[in-house]
Amino acid sequence: MAELLKHDVVIVGGGAAGLRAAIAVAERNPSLSVAVVSKIYPMRSHTVSAEGGAAAVIKGNDSREHHIYDTISGADWLADQNAVELFVDEAPRELTLLEHWGCPWSREPDGSIAVRPFGGMKIERTWFAADKTGFHMLHTLYQTALKYVPITWYDEWFATKLLLDKDRCYGVVAIELRTGAIRGIVGKAVILCTGGAGRVYPFTTNAITKTGDGMALAFRAGVPLKDMEFVQYHPTGLPGTGILITEAARGEGGILVNKDGYRYLQDYGLGKPLDVHDPRHPVKRTMELGPRDKLSQAFVMEMRKGRTLKGPYGDYVLLDIRHLGEKKIDEKLPFVRELARNYAGIDPVYEPIPVRPVVHYMMGGVHTDVDGKTPLPGLYAAGECACVSINGANRLGSNSLTECLVFGARAGHHAAEYVGSAPDPDSSALEQQVRDEADRIRKQFLERTEGERLVSIRKDMQNAMEEGCGIYRTEQSVQAALNKVEECRERFQRVVLDDHTNSFNTELIAALELECMLDVARALCQAALERRESRGAHQREDYPARDDEKFLKHSLAYRTADGVKIEWLDVVITKWPPAERKYGADSGLPSEGGNKS
Amino acid sequence: MAEETIVLRVQRYRPEQDSDPYFQDYEVPYRKDWVVLDALNWIKEYKDGTLSFRWSCRMGVCGSCGMMVNGRPRLTCNTFLREFYPNPITVEPLVNFDIERDLVICMDTFLEKLKKVKPWIIRREVKSPEEGPYNQTPAQLYRYKQFSMCINCMLCYAACPVVGMHPEFLGPAALALGVRYLLDSRDQGWNERMEEVGSHEGVWGCTFVGECSEVCPKHVDPAAAIQQGKVLATLDWFKRWLMPWGQK
Numbered sequence: 001m002a003e004l005l006k007h008d009v010v011i012v013g014g015g016a017a018g019l020r021a022a023i024a025v026a027e028r029n030p031s032l033s034v035a036v037v038s039k040i041y042p043m044r045s046h047t048v049s050a051e052g053g054a055a056a057v058i059k060g061n062d063s064r065e066h067h068i069y070d071t072i073s074g075a076d077w078l079a080d081q082n083a084v085e086l087f088v089d090e091a092p093r094e095l096t097l098l099e100h101w102g103c104p105w106s107r108e109p110d111g112s113i114a115v116r117p118f119g120g121m122k123i124e125r126t127w128f129a130a131d132k133t134g135f136h137m138l139h140t141l142y143q144t145a146l147k148y149v150p151i152t153w154y155d156e157w158f159a160t161k162l163l164l165d166k167d168r169c170y171g172v173v174a175i176e177l178r179t180g181a182i183r184g185i186v187g188k189a190v191i192l193c194t195g196g197a198g199r200v201y202p203f204t205t206n207a208i209t210k211t212g213d214g215m216a217l218a219f220r221a222g223v224p225l226k227d228m229e230f231v232q233y234h235p236t237g238l239p240g241t242g243i244l245i246t247e248a249a250r251g252e253g254g255i256l257v258n259k260d261g262y263r264y265l266q267d268y269g270l271g272k273p274l275d276v277h278d279p280r281h282p283v284k285r286t287m288e289l290g291p292r293d294k295l296s297q298a299f300v301m302e303m304r305k306g307r308t309l310k311g312p313y314g315d316y317v318l319l320d321i322r323h324l325g326e327k328k329i330d331e332k333l334p335f336v337r338e339l340a341r342n343y344a345g346i347d348p349v350y351e352p353i354p355v356r357p358v359v360h361y362m363m364g365g366v367h368t369d370v371d372g373k374t375p376l377p378g379l380y381a382a383g384e385c386a387c388v389s390i391n392g393a394n395r396l397g398s399n400s401l402t403e404c405l406v407f408g409a410r411a412g413h414h415a416a417e418y419v420g421s422a423p424d425p426d427s428s429a430l431e432q433q434v435r436d437e438a439d440r441i442r443k444q445f446l447e448r449t450e451g452e453r454l455v456s457i458r459k460d461m462q463n464a465m466e467e468g469c470g471i472y473r474t475e476q477s478v479q480a481a482l483n484k485v486e487e488c489r490e491r492f493q494r495v496v497l498d499d500h501t502n503s504f505n506t507e508l509i510a511a512l513e514l515e516c517m518l519d520v521a522r523a524l525c526q527a528a529l530e531r532r533e534s535r536g537a538h539q540r541e542d543y544p545a546r547d548d549e550k551f552l553k554h555s556l557a558y559r560t561a562d563g564v565k566i567e568w569l570d571v572v573i574t575k576w577p578p579a580e581r582k583y584g585a586d587s588g589l590p591s592e593g594g595n596k597s
Numbered sequence: 598m599a600e601e602t603i604v605l606r607v608q609r610y611r612p613e614q615d616s617d618p619y620f621q622d623y624e625v626p627y628r629k630d631w632v633v634l635d636a637l638n639w640i641k642e643y644k645d646g647t648l649s650f651r652w653s654c655r656m657g658v659c660g661s662c663g664m665m666v667n668g669r670p671r672l673t674c675n676t677f678l679r680e681f682y683p684n685p686i687t688v689e690p691l692v693n694f695d696i697e698r699d700l701v702i703c704m705d706t707f708l709e710k711l712k713k714v715k716p717w718i719i720r721r722e723v724k725s726p727e728e729g730p731y732n733q734t735p736a737q738l739y740r741y742k743q744f745s746m747c748i749n750c751m752l753c754y755a756a757c758p759v760v761g762m763h764p765e766f767l768g769p770a771a772l773a774l775g776v777r778y779l780l781d782s783r784d785q786g787w788n789e790r791m792e793e794v795g796s797h798e799g800v801w802g803c804t805f806v807g808e809c810s811e812v813c814p815k816h817v818d819p820a821a822a823i824q825q826g827k828v829l830a831t832l833d834w835f836k837r838w839l840m841p842w843g844q845k
């Protein structure tokens with residue numbers, strides 16, 4: 001058998017979180033060897049598609065209290081407040097570092113950093129690089145990471161399993177796409193940075209590669225997934241493809257209207273609209289700048305009232321940015337114009353853009369503490385695949401790019417410390433696990449010649465999730481989704497591939513990704529079933545109220561021999577006692593609690 | 598009513614079994630709002646799972662899905678079938694690269710070239726993050742901004758005749774990136790970077806064909822970057838040899 005590939009720290013994922021973690025390890029201890037394992041070239045990671053921006057307090061009119069409060073109230077009080085405080089405190093430093101590394105942040109005339117408002121924010125604090133923020137952040141991180149000699153790049157290697165020994169994690173089994181070789185990549189610490197899982201649903205802003213692999217790998221190794229029931233729908237995706245029209249379009253003054261041209265958000269407790277030419281428009285935390293969960297819910301209500309438009313890909317409403325004019329659109333939102341022209345066939349300078357809510361972000365993920373540590377020694381997680389949690393029941397837009405940096409760096413630093421003290425693994429035990437995994441993959445996927453095709457199983461799972469675990473849920477709808485997911489898992493045992501070769505077998509990768517998504521979907525349904533309240537992105541029509549008595553708690557989904565088991569963990573409250581979430585005219589900081597100290 | 602269809606002629610090559618590439622025809626449903634990538638995915642999902650190609654974002658920003666479409670380098674996620682219908686569409690891997698399999702090219706040489714231009718900020722004295730961001734006016738940003746828009750999609754390498762003839766030529770995207778850092782007001786790595794950018798394999802390898810800028814889906818205009826690189830390199834030569842006291 002091929003030898004184990006040995007390093008000190010193994011990072012799975014080359015998006016913002018993985019690259020930041022790699023740089024952190026290399027800077028903390030240059031003598032450590034770092035492996036970055038990524039199923040696609042790092043600069044292809046879906047961080048690349050983030051448009052709007054990254055949040056951090058830098059302007060004099062803003063304050064840490066405001067950022068903390070916006071995040072906690074946005075999260076419907078399910079965020080851990082110690083984690084949020086730390087996040088907000090470290091955010092400016094991280095974005096400044098990125099500036100030092102060359103990120104082309106947009107600037108004010110005097111050369112300082114420019115910021116824009118995002119939904120759910122009291123004060124504008126989103127740093128941006130035109131409307132290609134994620135693209136510039138990712139390429140800056142990747143190009144900077146190239147200068148660190150201790151980093152070994154495993155580009156286009158797909159991790160399938162965690163290597164374990166004596167209850168510690170020691171690396172991953174991975175397939176080299178080019179050759180099909182299955183190898184063990186070993187290190188005393190592993191940091192999962194594999195991103196989100198939007199592809200569990202049929203309509204999503206997420207790339208095809210966002211299939212929850214890291215979440216599934218951890219879950220299978222007995223590590224709990226936290227708060228999986230919270231799935232953020234973004235209110236403005238293009239119908240059909242799900243391609244995102246960034247919130248920055250509304251931050252710059254874009255409005256949402258129904259089929260009668262009416263700004264329907266005013267009917268849903270999000271305040272009163274101002275005329276688009278009023279210099280005070282858009283008002284923060286109001287109307288179009290309300291939080292994502294509320295905006296997506298308002299869409300469903302409009303649909304039920306028959307006030308949305310109908311198209312080949314279902315119901316939609318209109319996002320109108322025409323009043324901004326061509327000059328401003330080209331200057332501030334060039335990518336929006338490009339995407340709308342290409343994929344919706346309209347020019348937003350002259351016509352409104354058809355949009356609908358689509359799955360965007362997983363608030364939940366691998367359970368970690370503020371250092372990225374999971375309950376399994378040696379295993380860390382950061383970025384969208386992790387749940388610290390700062391996002392609680394609803395993520396505040398533009399917090400997650402920053403989250404990738406802050407917690408990617410923390411996980412990297414702590415992993416670098418940990419490897420000094422961890423015992424050596426038993427190599428022969430690890431080698432055996434690699435052989436077993438290689439056997440499993442060969443038997444289950446490469447040798448089977450009869451069975452069901454991948455695509456029908458995937459489509460059934462996705463449709464069941466949208467129907468049963470969508471914007472609004474009930475006991476029955478979630479149970480139906482779970483039953484379907486279990487049926488799909490059954491059917492997956494007999495999945496058959498056309499491709500039985502080794503070199504660049506993308507069909508095999510699609511099968512392994514579907515296997516991961518089925519595990520993620522299962523945990524998600526179980527948590528959604530047992531959270532019998534409505535909070536943030538989790539809206540139960542049979543339990544319409546928030547229930548702090550019973551559910552001011554994180555759900556932890558464990559994989560056990562007889563199904564998924566849910567446990568509950570208290571939310572950390574430091575200074576901001578749960579309050580009602582308010583948007584519109586009476587939004588903002590409460591008179592007590594939040595704005596002290 | 599019979600469904601409208603369109604034929605995709607796709608180049609196949611599986612290193613484990615094929616000695617040479619060959620073409621395979623697939624008839625796929627024709628939809629006005631489908632891109633070439635949608636058609637390839639339909640083939641993979643419903644007809645032939647053995648067809649391999651790269652893609653991820655499906656929104657023209659990750660740079661994975663470049664292929665030759667009717668002989669021209671294109672991003673298949675924003676090339677619509679309607680541009681060609683009812684004629685057949687030929688899909689091949691990008692030229693000027695080795696083929697790994699089917700439509701998948703080997704990126705190794707590009708990654709080496711990318712590293713050569715040192716695509717990171719080089720500073721003699723480093724500011725700590727506590728001291729805050731560097732100042733950069735919109736005008737300073739504008740000098741290099743366009744050249745920082747490259748998604749590494751490799752279309753320009755497939756279009757460039759020099760890359761085809763001289764594989765060691767750093768090529769449009771890597772050079773555009775080198776020039777991008779040379780023009781960044783925060784960078785002080787002029788000398789180190791100029792060694793590669795200003796070399797024979799660098800900007801002087803370009804014979805100014807300009808095809809790279811024609812095919813670039815992100816309007817990076819690598820040809821303009823290379824022209825600017827030549828000006829900077831000449832300046833550099835003057836500084837070094839004629840007025841060594843003037844070096845920065």
Ligand SMILES: Cc1cc2nc3c(=O)[nH]c(=O)nc-3n(C[C@H](O)[C@H](O)[C@H](O)COP(=O)(O)OP(=O)(O)OC[C@H]3O[C@@H](n4cnc5c(N)ncnc54)[C@H](O)[C@@H]3O)c2cc1C
Pocket residue numbers: 012013014015016017018037038039040041042045046047048049050051052053054055133134157158159160193194195196205206207209210213214244360361382383384385397398399400401402404
């Ligand atoms: C369209 C869109 C717009 C967004 N806009 C914003 C915004 O404006 N502001 C904001 O803050 N957030 C935004 N977000 C959210 C934010 O972009 C993401 O949460 C964040 O980029 C995730 O980064 P990541 O590093 O965790 O994962 P990713 O960037 O998704 O990277 C995942 C990495 O893991 C690797 N990987 C995955 N599975 C495996 C495996 N099995 N083996 C090996 N490697 C693997 C992949 O190759 C990839 O390198 C947006 C998201 C989307 C989809």
Ligand code: SF4
Pocket residue numbers: 746747748749750751752753754769770773809812813814815816817818819
């Ligand atoms: S310069 Fe343009 S064509 Fe060349 S790799 Fe970059 S984006 Fe692609």
Ligand code: FES
Pocket residue numbers: 652653654655656657658659660661662663672673674675
């Ligand atoms: S799939 Fe990302 S550029 Fe085409």
